Amino acid sequence: MSEVLVKVDHVSKKFCKDLKTGLWYGFQDLGKNLFGNNSENQLRPKEFWAVNDISFEVKRGECLGLLGHNGAGKSTLLKVINGLLSPDKGRIEMRGRVNALIELGAGFNPILTGRENIFNNAAVLGISEKETKKKLDEIIAFSELEEFIDTPVQYYSSGMKVKLGFSVAAHLEPDILILDEVLAVGDAGFRIKSFNKMMELMKSCAVLFVSHAMPNVARVCNKVIYMEHGKNLYCGNDVHQGIEMYFDQFSSEKSKIEFNDAATIDQIYINKQPQSNNVISTFYGEDFKLKFNINILEKGIESFYISIQITDKDLKIVANFFTNKFSPNFKVENHNEIEIIFPELLLIDGEYQITYFIVTNDGTENQYRYLAIYRNYTTFKVRGLKENVYAAIYLKGFITHNGKALN
Known part of the structure; x- marks a missing residue:
């Protein structure tokens, strides 16, 4: 039985629509928490649940796709899972080394060069300088940034930041890899290489993947969660059903x-x-x-x-x-x-x-x-097809084996 690396148990996160009111609520919550009085179950005026009672598990060797429209709560959920935000309700268990690409350029110091940022990211993950040096050439080669690796990151384009970020995350042997729509920025050649790397990583780690490109979801994910307004409307292994629910939420282009x-x-x-x-x-x-x-x-x-x-x-x-x-x-x-x-x-x-x-x-x-x-x-x-394919057409064919028809 595969090891469970990510366990999310009834997790919720709320926000306030108004900045000043949110700051006031924050001071109130700090005071209440000091005295052990936690009222996270109640929504106050102008508050809403960005993530509402989400539960799932991801095992080693699995890729979970998070689907939903903009504002459904996917990125907030990933930030809670990665520890960037604390949940208001529920519990999260993570086992192993976590690498995350949640926002473009996140974790990079713009003043430092690409090479220096590789060592910085590795140090944050608890990887020694000696171990990082062993993988340095492989990371740089995969990123295709050999010519600019000693240039400050502030001069990198969006695509170059994605290449460097993914290369670092993928080559530092993560147990859990979190990707939020970052591969949409890279060029076609790098995306293909990245997806192949993801398929390789899935053999030894758990992947959480957010994308609005459904062919990519169908290609790499073996289970999905479909979210609307912070709620989990579907969670299961039928990737096709999750994709269909995603498309059903959009009204067709008007005739x-x-x-x-x-x-x-x-x-x-x-x-x-x-x-x-x-x-x-x-x-x-x-x-x-x-x-x-x-x-x-x-x-x-x-x-x-x-x-x-x-x-x-x-x-x-x-x-x-x-x-x-x-x-x-x-x-x-x-x-x-x-x-x-x-x-x-x-x-x-x-x-x-x-x-x-x-x-x-x-x-x-x-x-x-x-x-x-x-x-x-x-x-x-x-x-009627019910296959997880990522092309518009699924061809039929007549097959023979040693001259014998198999259809």
Whole structure:
């Protein structure tokens, strides 16, 4: 059985919305604590729970992802766990050496050089100078800052501070590693290297990881907590469920008809269900059917085609489709009913939106003109895959082993 390195037991932390009132409450609490009178269970005027009754355990070899919108209490919880803030209720047990990257540049003295800050951080963690020297070259090489390691940290960019901070935290053999959104700043190459290092560290330590990049969470975490307004709404090993709850809290981008002076679209059906205010669900691997009517209002238009763009909750484009790519343009008629079937939809579970472009090109590929744009006009959900994947598409494949089909 794996060793429990982090145990958080019914922890709560409250703050005051008003600075002067908060200072006054602080003096009151100091006086009460001197006489053993602790009233932390009660909220006073202008106070609120930033973290409210949170409990969990993280064992060696596990990575716990903390999910939630800005202001949900994730960073406050990490600061309480790391000892930067004291809890108002509850108990925290930590076993082993703790390395934390909670705020950009935290723990660095801006006047000192990168090399001097490495020794400073190591000393704070109780690591001897001799032991630090053994790892110094490895830390500097990983940070990719050989040229600037003897430059004062105050001249470092945000990305350089992240590189140095992560390198120090990851190479000083932590038992517990705490990361709060810091890898969002580094460049793509360093992020890939950092995630690989995290996977290596997870074999011997416990990781607490905060990120708004759900592909990163799906990649490295094997359990998650989803928080809202300081409360724990989900805690478990189903990372996919936590990610889905995170996305469900955000309302979809509002549909918008950017213009439709020359053409309109109506009577949209998804899998034979009419488009409505309710989000229609479809299933991974099943055919996805779109049907709608196109009305060409501008006279003189002889043909048109349709471009479809599918975006996810992060507004990233995950798929495009052009009806004229492998087929001719539609000839304009009095009634233009269009049906498009996407066989075996391979999008991962989540919520998506469709943008429709009605386009004419007068028979030439390079000259085209939009007749109408219906932005994020149709919303649908994909369900049924239930896999922790960090790509927009999960491919199907036919597999053989020594000539024998395995599917």
